[in-house]
Amino acid sequence: MDRQDIYAKLEELDITLPTVGASAAAYAMCVQSGNVAYLSGHLAKKDGKVWVGKLGAALTTEEGHVAARSVAIDLLATLHAHLGDLNRVKRIIKMTSLVNSTADFTGQHLVTNGASELFSDVFGESGKHARSAFGVAQVPLGACVEIEVIVEVACGSDRA
Structure with a gap:
């Protein structure tokens, strides 16, 4: 059974993909090797700016969950810009969340669920992935969450 068109699913979920920005340093936002795309870490944003804060201090687990979901949407936008068609996504393979x-916050997995749930909502079974969620002392620019993903994509006429 074919899965639903990804853009129809995004519309159903009331998700509009944001405009993709350029990388902020000497790296690419997405690199593809064969049928695997590697997306660089994306920082959480709120109102178009880096969402700054530390979970367990200034931010709650629920706010972190929302931040992780917003990162997943930005990752989809980057993937769309790279592939030209999100229907080419065959599977979200691996996600790493920082x-x-x-030091005493232990809900990193609950924060990261914001992104994991979004990928499952959009891609169904193909959105379920292997994952690591780490608590770190700091993320670039003071962002509350940074997430990277590895994605299997259909090449050429090989459609998802």
Whole structure:
């Protein structure tokens, strides 16, 4: 059974992909080797600016969950810009999440669920992935969450 068109699913979820920005340093936002795309870490944003804060101090687990979901949407936008068609995504393979958190905060996995759930909502079974969620002392620019993903994509006429 074919899965639903990804753009129809995004519309159903009331998700509009944002405009993709350029990388902020000497790296690419997405690199593809064969049928695997590697997306660089994306920082959480709120109102178009880096969402700064530390989980367990200034931010709650629920706010972190929303931040991780917003990162997943930005990752989809980058993937769309790279592939030209999100229907070419065959599977979200692996996600790594860095959660800017206090030493006693242990809810990194709950924060990261914001992104994991979004990928499952959009891609169904193909959105379920292997994952690591780390608590870190700091993330670039003070962002609360940074997430990177590895994605299997259809090449050429090989459609998802």
